[in-house]
Amino acid sequence: MPTGSVMGALLSWKLVDAVPPRGVVAYAALFWILGSFIQMLAPGIGVVGFGRLICGIAAGVISAVVPPYLAEIGGRSNRGKFASVLAMGIALGFLGQIGGQLAEVSILGGVLEIYPEMRTRLLNLLRFSFAMQILPGVVLLIFCYFVPPSPRQLAKEGCWPEAKSLLADLHASGDRENAHVLAYLHELEGDVLNQPQRVRARLVLGMLVTAWSQLCGVHLVLHQIMIVTVGAEFASSDLVVVLLHVLTFFFTLPAIGWLDSWGRRITMKLGCVCMAACLLWMGLFQSRRIASSEAKDNNGLDETHVPWAIKSSHGDSLGMIIFCCLFMVTYAMSWGPIIWVYPVEIFPGWLRSRGFGLCMAVYWICNAGMAWGLPSLGRSTDGCSLNWIIYLYVNWAAHETKGYTLEEMDHAFLSGRRAWQHSSGERIFDLLVARIERQQGLQGTDHAAGRPGQEFEMTEWASQQAGTPDVSPT
Numbered sequence: 001m002p003t004g005s006v007m008g009a010l011l012s013w014k015l016v017d018a019v020p021p022r023g024v025v026a027y028a029a030l031f032w033i034l035g036s037f038i039q040m041l042a043p044g045i046g047v048v049g050f051g052r053l054i055c056g057i058a059a060g061v062i063s064a065v066v067p068p069y070l071a072e073i074g075g076r077s078n079r080g081k082f083a084s085v086l087a088m089g090i091a092l093g094f095l096g097q098i099g100g101q102l103a104e105v106s107i108l109g110g111v112l113e114i115y116p117e118m119r120t121r122l123l124n125l126l127r128f129s130f131a132m133q134i135l136p137g138v139v140l141l142i143f144c145y146f147v148p149p150s151p152r153q154l155a156k157e158g159c160w161p162e163a164k165s166l167l168a169d170l171h172a173s174g175d176r177e178n179a180h181v182l183a184y185l186h187e188l189e190g191d192v193l194n195q196p197q198r199v200r201a202r203l204v205l206g207m208l209v210t211a212w213s214q215l216c217g218v219h220l221v222l223h224q225i226m227i228v229t230v231g232a233e234f235a236s237s238d239l240v241v242v243l244l245h246v247l248t249f250f251f252t253l254p255a256i257g258w259l260d261s262w263g264r265r266i267t268m269k270l271g272c273v274c275m276a277a278c279l280l281w282m283g284l285f286q287s288r289r290i291a292s293s294e295a296k297d298n299n300g301l302d303e304t305h306v307p308w309a310i311k312s313s314h315g316d317s318l319g320m321i322i323f324c325c326l327f328m329v330t331y332a333m334s335w336g337p338i339i340w341v342y343p344v345e346i347f348p349g350w351l352r353s354r355g356f357g358l359c360m361a362v363y364w365i366c367n368a369g370m371a372w373g374l375p376s377l378g379r380s381t382d383g384c385s386l387n388w389i390i391y392l393y394v395n396w397a398a399h400e401t402k403g404y405t406l407e408e409m410d411h412a413f414l415s416g417r418r419a420w421q422h423s424s425g426e427r428i429f430d431l432l433v434a435r436i437e438r439q440q441g442l443q444g445t446d447h448a449a450g451r452p453g454q455e456f457e458m459t460e461w462a463s464q465q466a467g468t469p470d471v472s473p474t
Contacts, residue, residue: 002368004056009360011057012064016353020153021069025062026144032058032137039130055133060364062140064357071344071352072150075171075184076405076429080259083341084252091249091332093136098245100132102238151184152349155192163188179436183429187407191349197410199347203355205397206343209268210359212390213339214366216272217279218331223371225324229317240321244328251332263402264342265419268394271334276387278327283384285319339363345401346409395420405429 008028015024035054042048067086074082151170154163164176164185172178222244229240259267347355399412399419408428 001052001056004053005060005364008057008060009064012061012357013354022144022147024065028058028061029137029141036133064360067340067344068353081256084256084337086340087337088252095245179433182436183432191407202346206359207362210363211366213335219370221324221327248328248332251329255337265400267334272387272391274330276384278323279384281323285316
């Protein structure tokens with residue numbers, strides 16, 4: 001499936017230019033339903049793999065198209081909230097998957113004890129799991145019918161009155177002459193007419209942020225907590241895994257509030273520090289478990305080459321489980337939602353969907369690499385060191401994007417200010433709103449609802465803003 005997801009993310013590069021976002025998502029939902037049907041009815045493992053490939057393509061397309069759409073309709077004060085809700089939905093999906101599988105095993109497991117046809121029952125259990133995948137695909141397909149196009153999509157098609165009405169519904173409760181709506185519309189015009197700017201550094205930044213969200217140690221924790229639990233001979237390893245996903249879901253809630261208030265940089269840096277601390281403590285408990293196992297059971301490293309799966313040492317194993325949970329809590333509040341907003345908003349409009357599609361391809365490549373590489377790559381001390389490297393890079397290269405509109409990102413990244421230097425003064429958008437409000441006060445608010453530039457003489461300034469990112473309307 002990760003292979004198909006890489007293909008789908010790269011395929012979105014072409015699809016977003018030919019089909020509106022909701023159309024792309026609808027086609028991807030159909031592909032997901034088709035792949036699920038193929039897996040459910042597959043006569044052999046080869047056909048199951050083909051169905052998984054189709055579902056992977058659909059997942060890759062959806063993961064590359066949905067976040068840019070959410071960023072474009074969210075506005076500058078709500079992009080973090082939308083990304084956090086998206087991360088909560090992903091966490092809820094994982095929780096539902098784990099809970100459904102445990103329920104199926106508990107229900108059909110009893111049947112297996114009564115009837116000897118174990119192979120048939122297991123196949124039915126697997127087919128039922130594949131059938132359950134159809135439900136979210138159908139829900140998403142129906143939901144696409146009610147999703148409006150993005151304002152940028154309408155502007156690209158020349159539908160400026162429709163774009164103005166949509167912006168008014170999104171940001172001003174339908175008031176088409178609201179100063180914020182007119183400011184968004186003028187910035188959108190400058191963005192649509194924008195010529196390509198220097199984006200190589202931002203493309204590298206976006207790909208590294210998505211890659212590091214997979215390399216920071218999250219797979220190490222998710223793949224190995226069950227091994228730790230089973231190796232320590234605790235009563236229920238399934239309960240520990242369910243608890244981990246429940247914590248991930250509920251601790252995404254704080255990110256809804258602070259991504260748009262604290263900012264992206266501080267969230268990423270605090271996440272790196274806390275995750276590095278958790279991995280360091282996990283490494284210390286891991287070393288204690290190895291030493292205790294060698295002392296008590298006379299086990300050599302040949303039998304414990306995977307140092308997680310060590311029996312006895314319940315205190316140290318419990319310590320590892322606690323810090324695994326703390327790691328996932330930190331990830332859910334920081335890097336979990338950040339990858340669905342920051343790599344999206346740093347690109348200019350003409351590259352946003354395609355650039356994020358490339359970032360998602362890197363995301364799925366790292367996802368597959370970690371899945372295949374663990375547990376041989378599973379040393380928590382390596383993850384701790386990598387998190388400090390991530391911290392240094394974020395501090396050096398990641399500009400703060402909180403409070404900027406998507407159309408102002410060129411100003412944020414090309415103004416000559418270093419990433420760690422605080423931005424002083426008002427945002428261009430706020431100055432533009434103030435200018436429009438002054439003109440409304442002088443001229444009244446009875447303006448036509450045509451193309452931007454007819455109500456106010458702002459088109460010349462919008463073009464200057466597109467060509468010169470650090471220009472000021474004052």
